[in-house]
Amino acid sequence: MDIYKIKKGLNVRLAGEAAPQLRDVKQAAEYALRPGDFCGITPKVLVKEGESVLVGTPLFVDKATEKVKFVAPVSGIVKSVERGERRKLLSIRIQPDSAQVSKSFDVTGYKTMEANTMKSLLLESGVFGFFRQRPYDVVPSPDVAPKSIFISAFSTMPLAADFNFVVQGQEEDFKEGVAALSRIAKVHVGVSPHQLNTNILPMNTSNVEVACFDGPNPVGNVGVQINRVDPINKGEVVWTLGAEEVLFVGRLMRTGKVDFTRKIAIAGSEVIEPRYAQVTIGHPLSELLEGEVKETNYNLRWINGNPLVGEKAGKGDFLGAHVTEVTVLPEGDDVHELFGWIMPRFHEYSTSRSYFSWLLGKKNYRLDCRVKGGRRHMIMSAEYERVFPMDIYVSYLIKAIITGDIDRQEALGIYEVAPEDFAVAEFICSSKLELQRIVREGLDILRKENS
Amino acid sequence: MIKKFFDTIRPHFQPGGKLQSFHSVFDGLETFALVPNTTSKTGVSIHDAIDSKRIMSFVVIALIPALLMGMYNIGFQNYKSAGVEATFFEMFFYGLIVTLPKIIVSYGVGLGIEFVVAQWKKEEIQEGFLVSGILIPMIVPVGTPLWMIGVAVAFAVIFAKEIYGGTGMNIFNPALVARAFLFFAWPTKMSGDSVWVSTESWFGLGRQLADGYTAATPLGQAANGQLIEASMTDMVTGLIPGSIGETSVIAIAIGAAVLLWTRIASWKIMLSVFAGGALVAALFDAFGAAENVSAHLGVCQHLFLGGFTFGAVFMATDPVTSARTEKGKFVYGFLIGALAITIRVLNPGYPEGMMLAILFMNMFAPLIDYCYVQSNINKRAKRMKQE
Numbered sequence: 001m002d003i004y005k006i007k008k009g010l011n012v013r014l015a016g017e018a019a020p021q022l023r024d025v026k027q028a029a030e031y032a033l034r035p036g037d038f039c040g041i042t043p044k045v046l047v048k049e050g051e052s053v054l055v056g057t058p059l060f061v062d063k064a065t066e067k068v069k070f071v072a073p074v075s076g077i078v079k080s081v082e083r084g085e086r087r088k089l090l091s092i093r094i095q096p097d098s099a100q101v102s103k104s105f106d107v108t109g110y111k112t113m114e115a116n117t118m119k120s121l122l123l124e125s126g127v128f129g130f131f132r133q134r135p136y137d138v139v140p141s142p143d144v145a146p147k148s149i150f151i152s153a154f155s156t157m158p159l160a161a162d163f164n165f166v167v168q169g170q171e172e173d174f175k176e177g178v179a180a181l182s183r184i185a186k187v188h189v190g191v192s193p194h195q196l197n198t199n200i201l202p203m204n205t206s207n208v209e210v211a212c213f214d215g216p217n218p219v220g221n222v223g224v225q226i227n228r229v230d231p232i233n234k235g236e237v238v239w240t241l242g243a244e245e246v247l248f249v250g251r252l253m254r255t256g257k258v259d260f261t262r263k264i265a266i267a268g269s270e271v272i273e274p275r276y277a278q279v280t281i282g283h284p285l286s287e288l289l290e291g292e293v294k295e296t297n298y299n300l301r302w303i304n305g306n307p308l309v310g311e312k313a314g315k316g317d318f319l320g321a322h323v324t325e326v327t328v329l330p331e332g333d334d335v336h337e338l339f340g341w342i343m344p345r346f347h348e349y350s351t352s353r354s355y356f357s358w359l360l361g362k363k364n365y366r367l368d369c370r371v372k373g374g375r376r377h378m379i380m381s382a383e384y385e386r387v388f389p390m391d392i393y394v395s396y397l398i399k400a401i402i403t404g405d406i407d408r409q410e411a412l413g414i415y416e417v418a419p420e421d422f423a424v425a426e427f428i429c430s431s432k433l434e435l436q437r438i439v440r441e442g443l444d445i446l447r448k449e450n451s
Numbered sequence: 452m453i454k455k456f457f458d459t460i461r462p463h464f465q466p467g468g469k470l471q472s473f474h475s476v477f478d479g480l481e482t483f484a485l486v487p488n489t490t491s492k493t494g495v496s497i498h499d500a501i502d503s504k505r506i507m508s509f510v511v512i513a514l515i516p517a518l519l520m521g522m523y524n525i526g527f528q529n530y531k532s533a534g535v536e537a538t539f540f541e542m543f544f545y546g547l548i549v550t551l552p553k554i555i556v557s558y559g560v561g562l563g564i565e566f567v568v569a570q571w572k573k574e575e576i577q578e579g580f581l582v583s584g585i586l587i588p589m590i591v592p593v594g595t596p597l598w599m600i601g602v603a604v605a606f607a608v609i610f611a612k613e614i615y616g617g618t619g620m621n622i623f624n625p626a627l628v629a630r631a632f633l634f635f636a637w638p639t640k641m642s643g644d645s646v647w648v649s650t651e652s653w654f655g656l657g658r659q660l661a662d663g664y665t666a667a668t669p670l671g672q673a674a675n676g677q678l679i680e681a682s683m684t685d686m687v688t689g690l691i692p693g694s695i696g697e698t699s700v701i702a703i704a705i706g707a708a709v710l711l712w713t714r715i716a717s718w719k720i721m722l723s724v725f726a727g728g729a730l731v732a733a734l735f736d737a738f739g740a741a742e743n744v745s746a747h748l749g750v751c752q753h754l755f756l757g758g759f760t761f762g763a764v765f766m767a768t769d770p771v772t773s774a775r776t777e778k779g780k781f782v783y784g785f786l787i788g789a790l791a792i793t794i795r796v797l798n799p800g801y802p803e804g805m806m807l808a809i810l811f812m813n814m815f816a817p818l819i820d821y822c823y824v825q826s827n828i829n830k831r832a833k834r835m836k837q838e
Contacts, residue, residue: 012497158497233835307496329497333490336454340486341504348500354509354713355500369490373502374482374575377619380506381775382717393824395775411828428499430506431619436494 003193004228006215008389010351010424012158014307015364018265018325020165021275027098031074031282032082032091033059037321038070038129040138040447043089051078056103056125056258059092067142071126073260073281075101091318094282102257110180110253115145118183122249125258130245130321134226134238136447137418137440146185146239148230151178153200153243154192156220157306157423161265161324163243164198165276170247171199177250181241182207190225217308219389223421227390232416244324265325268307269366270294283319285326299331301369308423309436312369332368340372348372351387351428376431384425384435390416394425398435401442406449414446457481475569479576503618507578509713513706514585514765520688520702521695522546525593526656528648528692532666533658545656549649550695553588556597560604561587568613579618579625579771580608586626586765589696590758590806591633594646599637603629623813624772630806642671642802647692666692670757670795673745674802679752686755697761707764716768719777720784724763727788728754735796745796753792762805763788767812774816776823783819787812 035043041062047053053076058069076096084090105125113121122128123142133140140146153174154163167174181187187208191201196212203210211229213219222240232238241249244262251259260281267274272294279288285302293300303310304320307327311320319326337343349357349365357363384394392413400408419436426435463470464477481487482504491498526542537545561580569576587604607629612621634641647668650660669679669691681691689699697703710716732753739746754760767773767787774783787808794804801807 014497231834233831235835301490301496303496310496312492312496327496331490333488335486335488337486337488338484340500341483341502341508345500350500352499352501352505352713352715354505354715367497369496370486370488370498371491372486372498372500373504374487376503376577377617379503379579379619379771380715381770381773382777382780385777391827391830393776393827396824411831412824413827413831423495426495427497428501430499430501430503432498432502434491434494 002211002229004211004213004215004225006213006219006224006228006389008385008387009156009216009218010387010428011156011216012308012349012424012427013362013364014158015269015366016267016271016274016327017159017364018161018267018274018276020162022263023275023277025277025279025283025288027096028284028287030079030093030095030284031076031280032093032284032318033070033073033282033321034091034318035060035070035089038139039132040136040444041068041129043070045081045089045092047078047081047092049078049080052076053078053094054101054103055260056105058126060089062139065142067123068129068139069123069126070129071103071258102259104256105252105258107253107256110183113180113183115184118180121252125252127245127248127252127258130248131239131241132418134223134232134240134418135415136443137420138443138447140237140239144237147232147236148186148188149181149184149239149241150188150190150222150226150229151181151241151243151246152190152220152222152225153195154190154220155306155324156192156217157308158217159265159267159325159327160220160306161244161263161276164195166244166263166324167198167200167247170250173247173250173254174200174243175203175250176253177246177248178203178208179205180249180253181246185239188225188229190220190222190229192220215389218387218421218424221418221421223416223418224389227392227416231391231413234410234415236415242322242324245322262324264319264323266292266328267325268303268327268329270296270300270328270330279319281319281321281323285313285317285319286315288319288326289328293328296330298334301329301331303327303329307367307369308427309420330366330368332370335368335370352430371432373430373432375433378431378433380430383428383430384422387424387428388421390421392416394422398422398433398438401438404445406446409442409446414442419443454485457485473570475574475576476566479566479569482575504578506715507581509709509715510582510765511585513709513715514582514589514696516702516705517696517699517761518550518585518589519543520699521589521697522550524689524691524693524698525549525649525695527690528593528666529650529658529660532648532650532660535658541656545649545653548653548656549593550588552597553591553595553600553695554585556601557587557604558584560601561608564605564608564613568617574617577618579612583607583612583625583629586696587629590626590630590694590761590766592641592646592694593649595633595640599633599640600629603632603636606632619771621771622817623810624766624769627766627806627810627813631810634806668692668757668802669752670745670802673748674795676742676744678744679748679756683751683755686752691756694758694761697758700755700760703760703764710764710768715770716764717770717773717780719780720768720773721763723781723784724767724788725754727785727790728759728763728792729788731789731792735792739796743796745802753795757795757803758805759788759791762791762809766805766809772813772816774819776820779816779819779823783812783816786815 043060062068422435525546611628735746790808
């Protein structure tokens with residue numbers, strides 16, 4: 001097994017990490033699947049209000065090919081098809097039955113299946129929708145064969161769910177999932193040094209390669225791992241899949257049924273008892289967090305995901321499809337701090353030594369969501385490069401995206417990156433640029449230009 | 452309380468209010484007093500507490516030792532030239548009185564322009580000038596008239612910064628552009644022997660010196676083929692004639708420590724400026740023409756004299772105008788050091804080469820970066836061809 005040591009990066013230590021305990025969550029009154037969670041698709045709705053669906057019944061497909069199906073995570077009755085401006089599909093809401101019924105898929109002989117049969121099975125069952133491809137970080141086109149499939153079996157993001165805990169009791173699902181994927185293309189699994197002696201290894205499959213990555217965040221990002229193992233060139237396509245979504249594949253293979261339940265971490269400084277919860281995707285956040293969050297006289301922010309990559313959620317939002325943790329932090333819009341540019345500010349975290357974080361050792365910080373500065377042009381140099389463990393000139397790439405210079409973006413390696421890879425750089429940016437948004441928009445434009 | 456104050460006066464500055472045209476000023480002052488509590492909308496929810504305000508403030512802090520030492524030195528030079536004994540405080544306060552108007556003019560003119568531009572472009576006021584505004588008085592001779600400083604600052608802020616798009620977009624270091632503007636517009640006031648010592652008495656402090664009193668900087672002496680009078684100790688502590696902030700190596704070293712520790716300045720640039728300067732100085736010492744005094748100053752004197760240390764620590768490391776690639780920084784710094792000493796030695800018209808060397812390399816920094824970025828691009832292209 002190859003071991004990659006990576007130095008660049010930054011572990012942000014936040015208070016409120018989830019303890020390895022699992023709590024049960026009652027079935028919610030309503031579940032929702034949001035097309036917005038699946039980047040790069042244009043949904044075409046297949047169900048009507050009032051129709052009853054099983055777990056695994058397609059709710060919408062991608063208009064481009066009509067092959068990629070997105071299926072119901074629960075069985076019940078379609079309560080509403082929510083549309084926004086210009087009839088944009090926002091979500092499909094399902095009122096669940098008390099007894100859950102799943103659609104069955106034919107998985108006979110999955111261990112020896114041909115690549116195309118396996119692909120059709122994944123497309124049919126809705127699991128394919130969870131894949132993402134590089135370039136562009138979007139749902140892949142099923143007609144283009146990938147060079148390889150990359151899976152990162154750990155996350156180094158702050159407050160992220162620990163896959164070691166999540167996978168407990170589901171090791172077989174994980175292994176079977178990886179084995180099934182290896183029928184389609186070569187699978188690369190990235191593990192952390194802590195996972196070397198756990199039950200997810202060894203993988204006794206010929207078309208699977210495991211590599212160990214040791215280093216600070218964002219080493220758990222699959223993009224970093226691809227860049228080290230086998231960087232993507234223009235014209236190549238690599239699929240990626242979240243480790244927890246490999247479990248969906250494994251369950252499908254072993255039972256013939258899809259099961260979209262996850263163990264997600266509920267974490268953050270404002271959570272009373274941070275721990276894990278077993279829920280199905282699309283669960284309403286308000287029901288999930290009920291009684292779990294501190295009563296405060298200041299505003300809180302719910303985040304669908306971790307504080308670096310996750311999306312700010314409203315009170316009526318639902319658990320995102322790719323989300324592995326829900327975090328709650330103080331919003332901070334009611335904090336009034338005097339003379340921040342000169343005060344020592346011991347409670348604030350910074351990688352800059354103009355603060356005292358370097359003195360305070362391994363303190364877990366309770367950070368709020370203020371931007372803590374005004375937007376500027378890029379002033380400091382080599383700031384991003386310090387935490388960006390890929391062989392890419394980050395600030396030059398960002399500038400090429402801002403100026404819309406597509407040739408230069410290509411030359412500087414935009415095909416290798418996804419917005420999440422820029423999260424740490426965005427965190428430390430002293431000019432407070434929204435790097436992830438810039439990269440996302442750049443990728444979207446590039447994809448349009450290239451299609 | 453301060454928040455309440457801002458809340459009460461805010462309506463006047465909002466669109467439709469009486470003082471609408473001072474919106475950017477209000478905004479600037481508010482963010483100066485209170486950390487803005489806007490929260491992130493997309494992307495990361497949490498942010499590092501560092502921002503450009505704090506970075507710029509720390510550069511100013513790093514400059515303070517050199518500024519204080521410069522003030523003391525102004526008094527010291529004046530009393531020394533008059534041949535009068537004086538206490539430490541008399542010397543210091545004399546220097547303070549002479550320097551303060553320059554700082555006020557520099558900030559007044561520069562920030563005034565910045566406020567107007569920010570208002571016009573409907574942007575926030577950028578804090579870049581906090582640093583330039585203090586740098587400019589520190590790199591001019593003490594005898595520079597205030598109006599010249601004002602004109603130079605206006606020129607630098609408008610033509611070296613704002614026309615490029617403001618802080619972060621400029622090619623040349625604004626403070627050095629101001630210095631260069633002064634140097635070429637009024638050469639007699641910027642060099643020679645009569646501008647380095649303050650000759651007037653203010654508020655009973657200092658002594659009126661005779662008209663036409665001259666005191667050359669050590670480098671000026673060397674350029675004229677004279678031997679340098681100043682001792683090594685004076686050079687290190689900074690008790691020699693020179694621009695206000697540049698003389699004391701110790702004070703600048705304290706500033707350098709602050710900048711390096713906070714990682715605001717790049718150690719790569721700083722180190723390589725000294726390396727480049729030392730190497731070229733050593734070469735000239737070994738092979739230079741015998742009659743050229745500047746060539747035989749030796750490494751230490753070259754590095755300690757004139758604006759070399761000050762430029763290396765505070766000007767070459769300006770993140771905006773220096774090379775932005777990590778390897779490029781070594782090249783950039785090395786060439787600044789080497790060029791500065793070369794100009795000093797080979798061009799008797801310019802006793803000091805640091806200003807020109809840095810401006811010159813500011814111009815070439817993008818080219819250096821281009822080479823390194825291009826090599827990354829080529830590597831990627833090559834990788835593609837192989838497969």
